[in-house]
Every structure is written in C-alpha cells, then in structure tokens.
Amino acid sequence: MPTIKDVAKEAGVSIATVSRVVNNGPKVGDATRARVLQIMQDIGYRPNANARALVMQKEASLGVVIPELTDPFYASLASGVDTVARQHNMQLLLSTGLIEASTERAAIELLLQRRCDAMIVHSKFMSDDELTELAVATPGMVFINRYLPDIPERCIWLDNIAGGKLAARHLLVNGHTNLACITSDYSIDDPMLRLQGFKEELGEAGVSLREEAIEYGAPGQLGGELATQALLAKNIPFTGIFAYNDSMAAGVIKALHDAGLKVPQDVSVVGFDDVLLSRYVRPQLSTMRYPIERMAINAAELALSLVGGHPSELHSTNKYLPTLVKRESSSNASLS
Structure with missing residues (x-):
C-alpha cells in the first residue's frame, strides 16, 4: 500500500509538504498542490483518517x-x-x-x-x-x-401535537366517533403530546375520548398487545384505535385478530412513525410518517x-x- 513517503518521493517534495496538501494547509503553491494530488490519485494513496485526526487534534x-x-x-x-x-x-x-x-x-x-x-x-x-x-x-x-x-x-x-391531531382527523373523516388510544407508559413528552393533539382535535369536532378508552403499555409490540387485551376486557365500544407508534400498532392488530376482530372491517387502526414494519404487517398499517x-x-x-x-x-x-x-x-x- 502506498505511503506518504512514496508520494513525497514521486512528487519531489518533502513529507511535510504532502501533509500540508492532505490537510489542506497553507504555504503550498497551487501547482505543487495539484501535482501532489495527481500523484496521490495515480499511485492510489489514501490518507489515514485517524492519523489526520491526531494531527488536527480532533477525531475524524x-x-x-x-x-x-x-x-x-x-x-x-x-x-x-x-x-x-x-x-x-x-x-x-x-x-x-x-x-x-x-x-x-x-x-x-x-x-x-x-x-x-x-x-x-x-x-x-x-x-x-x-x-x-x-x-x-x-x-x-x-x-x-x-x-x-x-x-x-x-x-x-x-410537532407531535400536530401528529395527534392529524390521526384524529383521519379517523373522524372516516366517520369514527367511538375511539380508543393505546399509548406509551414512558414519562416522556412524545406520548403525552400525541395524546394531547388527538384529544384536542376530537374536542373541536364535539367528540370526547373517554379515559377508560385509553390504555398504557411499553412502547413495543408486546406492550401494544397487552394494552389492547386490557382495553377489550373493559367491553366498551370502539371502531377506531390510535396507537402511539407502529410497533404498538402491530401488537394492537395481533390482539384484535386473536379476539376475533377484523382490521379494518371491525376496527380501524392508525399508528405513528412509518417505520419499515408498517408496510409488512397485515393489513398494511395506516400511520403518521415521522421523517x-x-x-x-x-x-x-x-x-x-x-x-x-x-x-x-x-x-x-x-x-x-x-x-x-x-x-x-x-x-x-x-x-x-
């Protein structure tokens, strides 16, 4: 593998000059810089990123x-x-x-x-x-x-509030007024803001989200499944569910299927994130795209x-x- 010494020898310059070219340093004429760069390309020399970082006193x-x-x-x-x-x-x-x-x-x-x-x-x-x-x-x-x-x-x-509003609007436009929410039990702002937006949009349409229609769980597939099972055990009517994220939504769909309910014929499900999983669950998941x-x-x-x-x-x-x-x-x- 070519070294910096090989470049210097071929170009007829010092190793220090080659180093200045590699690190885009000053005090190198345009003609010399161009010749060194051409030789580096011709002989296949690639600067060592870690060595450059040490010279520059920072990690690459x-x-x-x-x-x-x-x-x-x-x-x-x-x-x-x-x-x-x-x-x-x-x-x-x-x-x-x-x-x-x-x-x-x-x-x-x-x-x-x-x-x-x-x-x-x-x-x-x-x-x-x-x-x-x-x-x-x-x-x-x-x-x-x-x-x-x-x-x-x-x-x-x-804007998580906007995401919650958008999910509610989608369900409302499709005629759903008996709604439920499966959300994360983590004490962070994302689930709280998404739920806040969801409630606000429903409220503006004159629809309320009952507290007993909200279930919490770990923000993964198992958490979504267990939370949905708890929701179903309450025996309250709903035709649409908004899930905190796509992983929980996948768990929601599994729990509904296990209970003999069809998605979306019996219950519509909307997730959040649009991760790869959302395209491979069946049925494919309607969701809020998080870029x-x-x-x-x-x-x-x-x-x-x-x-x-x-x-x-x-x-x-x-x-x-x-x-x-x-x-x-x-x-x-x-x-x-």
Whole structure:
C-alpha cells in the first residue's frame, strides 16, 4: 500500500509538504498542490483518517446517541447520521443511552472522551438545563426529537401535537366517533403530546375520548398487545384505535385478530412513525410518517456546520410536521 513517503518521493517534495496538501494547509503553491494530488490519485494513496485526526487534534468522527439499537425508529435515525458521516469520510461513533438519565449522561460522556466534537443526541430523560449546559460547552452538539427553549437553533424536532391531531382527523373523516388510544407508559413528552393533539382535535369536532378508552403499555409490540387485551376486557365500544407508534400498532392488530376482530372491517387502526414494519404487517398499517432519517441527516449537517464555526443556514425551520400515510388498516366506519 502506498505511503506518504512514496508520494513525497514521486512528487519531489518533502513529507511535510504532502501533509500540508492532505490537510489542506497553507504555504503550498497551487501547482505543487495539484501535482501532489495527481500523484496521490495515480499511485492510489489514501490518507489515514485517524492519523489526520491526531494531527488536527480532533477525531475524524461523527457521534450519535440513541436509546437502543433494536428499535427500527432509532435504526433509521442512526442510518441518517451514518449517511452524512460517509459523505465526509468520517467514522460513525454510536452510543446507547437506554431509558434513564444516568445512562444518557454516560453515553454522551463516552463520546466526549473520544474527542467527538460533532454529535447528534437523542435524550428524553436528562433535564433541559443539563442538556443546555452541555451544548454550551460543546458547540457541535445537536439534539434530535427534543426541543430546548434556550437553544432552539440546536434542536431538530417533530410537532407531535400536530401528529395527534392529524390521526384524529383521519379517523373522524372516516366517520369514527367511538375511539380508543393505546399509548406509551414512558414519562416522556412524545406520548403525552400525541395524546394531547388527538384529544384536542376530537374536542373541536364535539367528540370526547373517554379515559377508560385509553390504555398504557411499553412502547413495543408486546406492550401494544397487552394494552389492547386490557382495553377489550373493559367491553366498551370502539371502531377506531390510535396507537402511539407502529410497533404498538402491530401488537394492537395481533390482539384484535386473536379476539376475533377484523382490521379494518371491525376496527380501524392508525399508528405513528412509518417505520419499515408498517408496510409488512397485515393489513398494511395506516400511520403518521415521522421523517426521522431526513431529520437525522439535517441534524448531522447542522452539527458539522457548527463545529466548522459557520452559522447554520441549512434549514428555514428545525421543526418538522408528520404526514398521513393511508394504507389498509383504516377504513370508513360505515364499512365496519
């Protein structure tokens, strides 16, 4: 494999000059720079990213903190950051925060110890004050799926209230007035805001969501299944269910099927996120599209622009809106 010495010898320059070209340094004439770059290409020399990072006193890496690895939503988030890392020939450093403040804090600290100046953080349990303090000390830290009022320019987030309203509107337009909700039991803002939006839209239409028609569970397929079983045990009428996310919605569909109910003929089901799973459950899931991968790409680009000392002009707004994806799991109430 060609080395920097080979490039220097072929170009008739010093190793220091080649290093300046590799690191885009000053004091290199245009003609010399062009000759060195051409020789690097001709002999197939590729600079060592880690060596360059040491010279520049920073890691050639882009970090991301997500709660876990198995959830397809967070996998899409990490994939978006990885896309940007590859575009910039950077290494992706991934750290998991799990579901509590102490592990989120440890995950962030691990990336900071690796001298990872640019990072995208998904944190739901650390306080606004602590995250803001970390951001002030780390110019390239950007938060995703979190709004911090003191540093909104460093946040990329989704309007969850609007998503809840959109789900309610879809069910109402299809004639559903007896509705239920299967939501997450995690004490974070996402489920609360989605439920808030759902209730508000129903209220504006003169429809109320009874408290006994709301069931809580872990935000996965099993949680959705168990919560639906508890809802069915109450024997209250409903023709439509809004689920906190697509994984819970898949559990909802299974529980309804096991109880002898057909989707959407007996009950329409609407999820949230539009992860890959939503296209492979049967019937295919109507859901609210959460553009998490696009948001993650923009968050990573923002983090890199901040590290470079450039004011962000990447986006007109950092707030995103969900959109309805109509598939097979929801239909007109008259068909139920």
